[in-house]
Structure formats: structure tokens, C-alpha cells
Amino acid sequence: MANLIEVVYFVAAALFILGLKRMSSPRSARDGIVWAGIGMVAATVVTFFVPNLSNFGLMIAAILIGSGIAFVSGKRVAMTDMPQMIALYNGMGGGAAAAIAAVELIKLATHEGVTHGQVAINLAVLGAVIGTISFSGSLIAFAKLQGWLRKAVRFPYQQAFNLLVFAGTIGSGVYLAFVGADVSMIFLFFILALAFGVLMTIPIGGADMPVVISLYNALTGLAVAFEGFVLNNAAMIIAGTVVGAAGTLLTQLMAKAMNRPISNVLFGSFGTGGGGDESAVEGSMKPIEASDAAVMMAFAEKVVIIPGYGMAVAQAQHKIWEMSKQLIENGVDVKFAIHPVAGRMPGHMNVLLAEAGVPYDRIFDLDEINEEFNTTDVALVIGANDVVNPVARTNPDSPIYGMPILNADYAKNVIVIKRGQGAGFSGIENALFYGDNTRMLYGDGQEMASQLIQGIKEL
Amino acid sequence: MIETISGISALYIFMLAAFAGYEVIAKVPVILHTPLMSGSNFVHGIVLVGAMIALGHAESTSEQVVGFFAVLLASMNAVGGYVVTERMLEMFKSSKEKKNG
Numbered sequence: 001m002a003n004l005i006e007v008v009y010f011v012a013a014a015l016f017i018l019g020l021k022r023m024s025s026p027r028s029a030r031d032g033i034v035w036a037g038i039g040m041v042a043a044t045v046v047t048f049f050v051p052n053l054s055n056f057g058l059m060i061a062a063i064l065i066g067s068g069i070a071f072v073s074g075k076r077v078a079m080t081d082m083p084q085m086i087a088l089y090n091g092m093g094g095g096a097a098a099a100i101a102a103v104e105l106i107k108l109a110t111h112e113g114v115t116h117g118q119v120a121i122n123l124a125v126l127g128a129v130i131g132t133i134s135f136s137g138s139l140i141a142f143a144k145l146q147g148w149l150r151k152a153v154r155f156p157y158q159q160a161f162n163l164l165v166f167a168g169t170i171g172s173g174v175y176l177a178f179v180g181a182d183v184s185m186i187f188l189f190f191i192l193a194l195a196f197g198v199l200m201t202i203p204i205g206g207a208d209m210p211v212v213i214s215l216y217n218a219l220t221g222l223a224v225a226f227e228g229f230v231l232n233n234a235a236m237i238i239a240g241t242v243v244g245a246a247g248t249l250l251t252q253l254m255a256k257a258m259n260r261p262i263s264n265v266l267f268g269s270f271g272t273g274g275g276g277d278e279s280a281v282e283g284s285m286k287p288i289e290a291s292d293a294a295v296m297m298a299f300a301e302k303v304v305i306i307p308g309y310g311m312a313v314a315q316a317q318h319k320i321w322e323m324s325k326q327l328i329e330n331g332v333d334v335k336f337a338i339h340p341v342a343g344r345m346p347g348h349m350n351v352l353l354a355e356a357g358v359p360y361d362r363i364f365d366l367d368e369i370n371e372e373f374n375t376t377d378v379a380l381v382i383g384a385n386d387v388v389n390p391v392a393r394t395n396p397d398s399p400i401y402g403m404p405i406l407n408a409d410y411a412k413n414v415i416v417i418k419r420g421q422g423a424g425f426s427g428i429e430n431a432l433f434y435g436d437n438t439r440m441l442y443g444d445g446q447e448m449a450s451q452l453i454q455g456i457k458e459l
Numbered sequence: 460m461i462e463t464i465s466g467i468s469a470l471y472i473f474m475l476a477a478f479a480g481y482e483v484i485a486k487v488p489v490i491l492h493t494p495l496m497s498g499s500n501f502v503h504g505i506v507l508v509g510a511m512i513a514l515g516h517a518e519s520t521s522e523q524v525v526g527f528f529a530v531l532l533a534s535m536n537a538v539g540g541y542v543v544t545e546r547m548l549e550m551f552k553s554s555k556e557k558k559n560g
Contacts, residue, residue, distance in 0.1 A: 009508075016502045017479055023498045029548045031497055037541050040504060044537075047508045051514030055523060063507075066534030074542030085543055086497045093536035096506045099529035100517050103513040103522050110519060119466050224506045225476075229469050231509045237469060238476045239505040245480030250492065254492050257489065286483070340489050347492035354550035361553045365489050365518050411529040 001049055008046040009235035015039030016239045020246065026360050037422035043235055066092075079355045080312050082284040083344040084145035087213045089140025090220055096132040097223035099219055101128035102190065104230055113226045118177075120230045125173045127226030129193050136197030141213050145344065153202040159267070164200045168192045171295050200266070207267045210345030211255050215262070218247025257340030285421060288439035292447055293415050294455025300377035300413075302333040304369065306406055307349060308342050310383020310419075314445030318354035320382065323449055324358070326456045330395075336362055337369040337379075337406050339387035370407050379411035381432070400428060414438040417448045420443035494551075497544040505535030 018088055019036030044063075048056070070089065077085045101124045108116065108326055116124070143149040155161075172189040204212055221243030228236025255262045297303050305324065311317055324334045336353060338411040342348035350363055364372075373379065381388055388408040391398045409432050416433060418440060432438060464472070487495055510533040514526030 004534050012505070014504070016545045017483060020480075020483045020495070020498060020502065022496050023544075023548070024483060024491060026488070027553075028490060028549045028552055029494060030545075033501070033544045037545075038501055040501070040507075040541070041538055043505060043508050044511070047511045049557070050479045050512060050515065051513070055514050055517055055526070058523060058527050059511055059514050060528055062480055066507060067533040067538040070535040070537075072537030074539045074546070077543065079547075081545060082493065082497070082547065085539070086493075086500055089536050089539035089543070090500045090503075092532040092539070093500070093503050095507050096510050096533035096536060099525050099532065100509050100513045101502055102525045103529065106519070106522050107516075110521075160468075188473055194472065197463045203548060210473065214496055217496055217503075219504075221499070221503045224503045224509070225473065227506070227509050229464070231512055232464055233509055233512070234464060234472060235548075236505050236509050237472050239502050241473050241476035242480035242483070243499045243503045246475040246484040246511065247480075247496070249481055250487075250496055250499070251491075252493065292462070308467050327479060339492070340492075343493075345493050347490050347494065347496075350490040351493055351550065354547075354552070360551055403511035 002051065005046045005050060008042050009233065012039035012236040013128045013235045016154065017242055020242065038190055042293065057206075065167060079352055080344075081349060082209060082351065083147070083213060084142045086140040087209075087216070088146065090213065090217050091135045092214065093141065094134030094138060094220040094223055097227045098128050098129035098190070098193075100133060102186065103130065104185050105176060105181045106183070108187060109183050116230065117322055123175050123226040124230045125177045126188075127223040127230070128190070130219050130226070131223035132190060132193035133197035133200065134223060136194045136215065137201040138216045140198055141199035141209050141216065144201075145209055149202070149347055150206075152205045156186060158199075158203060162196065162319070165192055165196045165199055167298065169196050171383040171450075204265065208258075208260060210341075211251060211258065211260065211265050213345070214251040214408055218244050218251055221245075221247055230285075236273070237300050239393075246428070254340075256347050257346050257404075259400070267397050283434035283436070285440045286456060287432050288415065288437065289456075290440050290441060290451035291455040293439065293441050294452050295459065296380050296413060296415065297327060297332065297380065297452070297455050298330055298459050302335070302372075302376050303327060304335050304376045304380045304408075305379060306337045306339070306372065306381045306384050306408055307353065307381060307388065308339075308382065308384025308386060309344060310385070312343065312349070312352045313443050314383065316382065316445035316449045317343040317352055317358075317451030319446055319453065321353070321356045321358050323456065324362075325454045326453060334362065334382065335364055335369065335372070335424045336365070337364055339366055339384065339406050340404075342387060366404055368408060373407045373410035376411040377413060379408040379414045381408055381414065382414045382449075386428060389428065390435075391428070391431050393433070398428060408432060408435070409435055412437065415441055417441045417443070419443055419444065460529075494544055494547045497540060497547060501540030501544050504533065506535050507533035523534065525533050
């Protein structure tokens with residue numbers, strides 16, 4: 001039996017890697033998660049047959065309750081809320097890794113003669129720190145994206161205070177690892193680590209949350225790998241490490257796409273530096289009626305649609321796709337241009353468009369589409385702002401200077417669907433809106449999309 | 460316990476797995492970043508196995524309580540991670556697949 005268990009763990013680890021590999025291409029992505037899922041179920045089932053286990057009642061109850069809650073919440077969550085849900089589930093994983101460490105430490109503290117090697121104890125403590133920070137940090141990230149915690153909390157000497165808490169966490173961890181485990185010290189250690197996760201996350205603004213969630217995802221992977229070593233479980237070491245490495249790379253890719261170095265995300269704050277001279281934008285915003293905009297697009301050869309999170313908030317993606325289908329029937333070449341940070345995290349907008357039924361071969365990345373704007377008749381911007389702001393190219397004083405943007409301003413005509421005249425999420429004026437070739441279509445995204453559909457139909 | 464993994468072989472596993480993780484992600488298109496983050500979030504749900512073993516070996520009440528929470532949280536990680544990833548990936552279709560149904 002013992003051999004069979006090992007074999008199943010081995011196969012599960014292989015399935016995880018193959019599954020992730022398949023998930024990196026849209027065509028095979030669906031199979032990828034199924035493969036990984038099979039590995040997970042197999043590994044869980046054989047674990048019931050690990051020798052000398054007890055507490056099966058508690059175990060099954062915990063699995064049923066946990067799975068039930070997660071299944072229902074996972075099925076119900078709206079696609080727009082996906083990022084915070086990932087944060088939440090990730091936090092659970094970090095908490096689980098920390099709790100495993102806690103069980104092992106309590107054992108060390110209360111049973112005579114229980115011994116782990118020094119390496120195992122060190123890794124247990126290290127995994128506990130990382131897992132706990134990931135747990136409380138992810139919960140804060142969830143609360144922020146869910147809108148429960150709106151403001152970035154900052155107070156004087158914050159960094160010094162955080163450093164102090166972190167030093168306390170490490171100090172108590174070192175005590176546990178080298179001097180010996182006792183129950184009150186275990187308590188202190190976990191409370192400090194929980195507090196540090198909270199303190200580290202509260203000053204970070206909502207826009208930077210995706211990078212933070214991705215970082216915590218990688219951290220949870222690492223914590224799982226360390227606890228895997230403590231429990232002598234190769235499947236956990238492999239799966240945890242793979243996620244740790246993949247997550248780190250993903251975090252870097254995201255940070256790069258957002259033009260925000262990770263150190264800035266964690267220790268800096270947006271909008272404090274480079275106030276810039278935003279009044280430098282000249283010209284005026286020129287409004288347009290929906291019927292005129294419809295004509296413009298219907299007789300275009302190529303239309304590129306640039307959606308932003310505002311479109312998702314207005315739930316306009318279905319209407320926009322309906323409109324696109326009409327245009328396609330009229331022989332217009334319709335493409336969707338996605339900025340890496342459109343939506344709440346990289347790739348989120350693709351998910352939202354896919355939900356509306358847009359096929360992925362009509363969706364293009366920044367690098368793929370940017371050269372095409374010169375030959376585009378109409379660029380339709382809906383709910384996007386900073387990602388099409390040309391000052392990122394032109395004005396070195398702007399806080400977003402250097403951020404890669406979609407060059408919508410190079411299109412022959414630009415139509416911007418926007419609620420009102422105010423500045424965007426980051427409060428930066430958008431030079432695109434004042435361009436000679438830009439027309440503003442004021443109104444709710446969904447409402448305007450309906451009017452555009454109507455307009456095209458009437459032609 | 461089954462054969463122990465010695466420190467140095469754990470280090471080898473760690474190194475190779477890290478390279479595997481890096482390589483697997485290195486060529487991923489931006490459109491899949493969110494599902495992939497969610498997928499890797501699911502994969503570390505393997506912590507469930509460790510949580511079950513920890514709870515299975517728990518003796519005192521405090522160990523049982525903490526172990527119970529470990530299994531509870533881990534199963535939420537695994538099941539929730541799977542459900543949301545699958546929901547997202549299910550929607551990715553090309554124009555061809557759409558026409559076929």
C-alpha cells in the first residue's frame with residue numbers, strides 16, 4: 001500500500017506540471033485544469049490510506065464543509081469579481097500551510113520525545129511565517145477588491161513600525177526553531193505574523209492589488225513546499241515549488257505590464273511623486289451622437305475596440321459583442337485590443353470578453369495590435385482611460401510616463417464612450433480625449449452600446 | 460513513515476521543480492495570466508494532503524482543532540481554485556469552435 005501511495009503522489013505531481021503546461025495555451029487550457037484536478041483527487045483519496053492516521057471523522061467533516069462552501073461560492077461569483085475570489089482561496093491555502101506548521105510545533109512543545117531534524121524545524125517555522133503572511137495579506141487584498149476596505153491606510157512611521165513587527169515575527173520564529181517550542185511563544189509568533197501580513201497589505205492601493213495577489217500566490221506555493229519537506233511529502237514539495245517559481249515569474253510579468261516595479265508596489269505609494277503639470281493638455285472635448293458614431297463604424301473598414309474595466313462595471317461586454325457581430329456582418333474587420341492591465345489583473349479582460357462570447361482569435365495583445373492603429377479607421381474606447389493616454393509617451397512629468405499604452409490616438413478616428421467629463425481612476429487628465437480626431441460619446445456603457453446597435457440596424 | 464527524503468535530495472527536487480515552474484510559465488500569453496494564476500492557486504491546494512496527514516496524526520485537542528482548520532482551509536483552496544479556474548477556461552473558444560456549437 002505504501003508503495004502505491006507513493007506512486008499516486010508521483011503521478012499527481014506529474015499531472016500538476018503537465019496541467020499547468022497545457023494551461024499556458026488557450027486551445028488546451030481547459031484540459032489542463034482537468035488533468036490537474038484528476039491528480040488532486042487521486043492524491044487526496046490515497047491519503048486516507050496513509051498508515052497510522054486517525055481522526056477520520058473530523059477529516060471528512062472538514063473536507064465536506066470546506067468543499068461545500070468553496071464550491072458554492074466559486075460557482076456563484078461573477079466574472080468581474082474573480083480576482084478577489086482567487087485572493088481568498090489563495091489565502092486559505094496559506095492558512096492551511098501555516099496550520100500544518102502549528103500542529104507540528106504544538107507537538108514539539110507538548111509531547112516529550114517528539115523530535116524533528118533541525119532542518120525540518122527551520123523549514124516548518126519559515127513555512128509558517130510565509131503561509132501566515134499570505135493568509136492575512138490575502139484576506140486584506142480580498143477586502144480591498146471587494147470594496148470593504150476602500151482606502152489605503154497610511155500612518156506616520158509606518159515602515160519603521162512594520163519593520164519592528166517583522167523583526168518580532170522573525171525573532172519569535174528563531175526562538176521556536178533554536179531554543180525550543182512552547183505554547184505561549186507559538187501564540188505570539190502567529191499573532192505577529194498575522195499582524196505583519198495585514199500591515200504589509202493595508203497601505204497598498206487597489207490598482208496594485210493584482211501584483212500583490214500574485215505575489216501571495218507564489219508565497220503560498222513556497223510555504224506548501226516547506227511544509228511538504230516537514231511532512232516528508234514529495235508531491236507537496238514539487239507542486240509547491242512549481243507554483244512558487246511560476247508565481248514569482250507571473251508576478252514579475254504583471255508588474256512589468258503595469259510599469260510598476262515590485263519594490264514600488266510594496267514600499268512606495270502611487271501618485272505621491274511627480275505631480276506633473278497636467279494642465280498642459282490643450283484643446284477641448286468634442287461630443288458625438290450615438291447615431292453618428294454608428295454610421296462612422298458601419299462604413300469603416302477596420303474597427304478596433306479598446307475595452308477597459310469601466311465596460312465590465314457597466315456590464316456592457318455582451319452588447320459590445322452584439323454590436324461587433326453586426327459590424328462583422330457588414331464586412332467590417334473588428335478586433336479587440338487588450339492592454340495588459342485592462343480589467344483588474346492581467347488577462348482579466350480576456351476572461352470577461354470570453355464570457356460575453358468573443359472568440360479569442362479576435363482579441364489582440366498590446367504588442368500585436370499597436371502597429372495596426374495606423375491603418376485603423378475607428379478606435380472605439382469604452383471604459384478605458386489611462387491605458388490609452390498618450391502622455392505616457394510624451395510627457396516625462398506625468399506619473400504614468402513610460403507605461404506601455406495602446407496607441408489609439410494613431411487611428412483615423414477615435415470614439416470614446418465615457419460617463420462624464422472627469423479624469424480617470426488615477427486622476428490624470430487624458431490627452432487622447434482632447435485630440436482633433438477624437439469624439440466623445442457621453443453616457444452609460446451599456447446604454448450607449450444599445451444605441452450603437454440600434455444605429456447600425458437602422459442603416 | 461515511508462522512506463525519508465534526505466536534505467540534499469529535497470534540495471534537488473526543489474531546484475528542478477523551480478526550473479519546471481519557471482519554464483512552464485515563461486511562454487504564456489497575457490490573455491491567460493488570470494486563469495493561470497488561478498490554476499497555480501489550485502495546484503498549491505495539494506496542501507490538503509499535508510493537512511490531512513497533520514490532522515490524522517493529531518492527538519491532543521488543540522492539535523485536532525488546528526488540524527481541523529488546516530483541512531478546512533486546504534479543501535477550500537483546492538475546490539474553490541478548481542471551480543473558478545474551470546469556469547474561466549471553459550469560456551475560451553475560437554471562432555471556429557463557436558460555429559461548431
